[in-house]
Amino acid sequence: MGSWGTALAAVAAAAGREVRIWGRSEDTARAINDTHHNTDYMPDADLPETLEATTDIAHALDGAEAVLFVTPSRTLRDLCATVRPHLPEGVPLVLCCKGIEQGTGYLLSHLLEEELPGHPVGALSGPTFARETVLGHPTAATIAFDFRYQDRLEPAKSPAARLSVSMSSAAFRPYMSDDLIGVEIGGAVKNVIAIACGMMTGAGFAENTRAALITRGMDEMKFLAEALGGRRETVTGLSGAGDLTLTCSSMTSRNMSLGVQLGEGTAREDCFDGKPVVVEGEVNAVSVVDLARRIGVRMPICEAVHAILHEGADLDLTFRQLWARPIEAEPRALELELAHPAAANTTEEPA
Numbered sequence: 001m002g003s004w005g006t007a008l009a010a011v012a013a014a015a016g017r018e019v020r021i022w023g024r025s026e027d028t029a030r031a032i033n034d035t036h037h038n039t040d041y042m043p044d045a046d047l048p049e050t051l052e053a054t055t056d057i058a059h060a061l062d063g064a065e066a067v068l069f070v071t072p073s074r075t076l077r078d079l080c081a082t083v084r085p086h087l088p089e090g091v092p093l094v095l096c097c098k099g100i101e102q103g104t105g106y107l108l109s110h111l112l113e114e115e116l117p118g119h120p121v122g123a124l125s126g127p128t129f130a131r132e133t134v135l136g137h138p139t140a141a142t143i144a145f146d147f148r149y150q151d152r153l154e155p156a157k158s159p160a161a162r163l164s165v166s167m168s169s170a171a172f173r174p175y176m177s178d179d180l181i182g183v184e185i186g187g188a189v190k191n192v193i194a195i196a197c198g199m200m201t202g203a204g205f206a207e208n209t210r211a212a213l214i215t216r217g218m219d220e221m222k223f224l225a226e227a228l229g230g231r232r233e234t235v236t237g238l239s240g241a242g243d244l245t246l247t248c249s250s251m252t253s254r255n256m257s258l259g260v261q262l263g264e265g266t267a268r269e270d271c272f273d274g275k276p277v278v279v280e281g282e283v284n285a286v287s288v289v290d291l292a293r294r295i296g297v298r299m300p301i302c303e304a305v306h307a308i309l310h311e312g313a314d315l316d317l318t319f320r321q322l323w324a325r326p327i328e329a330e331p332r333a334l335e336l337e338l339a340h341p342a343a344a345n346t347t348e349e350p351a
């Protein structure tokens, strides 16, 4: 019953679906049922009166026709053990969290397929701040299920199509996709790039720098998606370019905001006034970079964020090094790299 789970539950309930939202907190469940507000995560949003909250997972899943997973990505594997005994047979599972598993390098869809076999697995992703969505600002997202789950004879019966229709409302507009990998990669990588944009903004740089990071970040997404079997054009859609643009442009984004605070020189433990906040790009910098290194995809912006967040690299020096990398072609097709004249100025200065 976090912010995005509540927003999606409200969207589906407003679209006329019977929705049960599950979570761990009795108090939050009671508040949603009694006052139609999620007092912990989005107190100012009026929730549909038909939305039912529960802490009983068996009740939440009883008769479900689709199950949406909306927790931080690193908690997903444990959550599977909680839901496994109660899942209706063959019910479609929809990832609404964004990330790649640390250690295994699994896309979250692979994780679900491993932990909960026998279910069609898809993802809902796009430029969707939870609060704006729940307040009814026009919002669009992509719903992707792998091509294996497309019904070629009756496409409207495919899970992506059925779910898109079920969740559509005047303000919420889903688009269908059969490129699950491309959609997942967009969601996982954009958060890391948003931290980079935030860091550069916090360090005092301006719009040119941010636009360069967004565009070159999209290039990193494309190569990772393609290397894993996704499609480049998916990266130019809502779940890639759309979400990247949103997240890299607004302090509403927790990823961008973390970057800004770090760029301004705030110590990590003092960011967000010391409160625990879900920042997927921070944990996913590790999994994205690890996966990219394993399969030989160059992701210099993600590497820079990883080095600053997790290897103690100096922020200013790391970004100077990023800008002074060998000069290369755009797009990357041309295998030519030229030494950058400023590279000599980006070695560590003696203390």
Ligand SMILES: NC(=O)C1=CN([C@@H]2O[C@H](COP(=O)(O)OP(=O)(O)OC[C@H]3O[C@@H](n4cnc5c(N)ncnc54)[C@H](OP(=O)(O)O)[C@@H]3O)[C@@H](O)[C@H]2O)C=CC1
Pocket: 001, 002, 003, 004, 005, 023, 024, 025, 041, 070, 071, 072, 073, 075, 078, 079, 096, 097, 098, 099, 128, 129, 130, 131, 277, 278, 280
């Ligand atoms: N917020 C947004 O605008 C959007 C978020 N997302 C994605 O949605 C995912 C969730 O983020 P968001 O809703 O914002 O995060 P929030 O911090 O708002 O909520 C997180 C939720 O996850 C629950 N949770 C945490 N750990 C566990 C666990 N081990 N088992 C079960 N439940 C757990 C929390 O429960 P409790 O309160 O009990 O701790 C809480 O209900 C992320 O991957 C994020 O990238 C995607 C699009 C938009």
Ligand SMILES: O=C(CO)COP(=O)(O)O
Pocket: 098, 126, 127, 128, 129, 130, 191, 194, 243, 246, 247, 252, 253, 254, 255, 256, 278, 279, 280
């Ligand atoms: O994914 C999001 C919007 O699409 C939310 O972004 P943040 O997690 O950075 O707040």
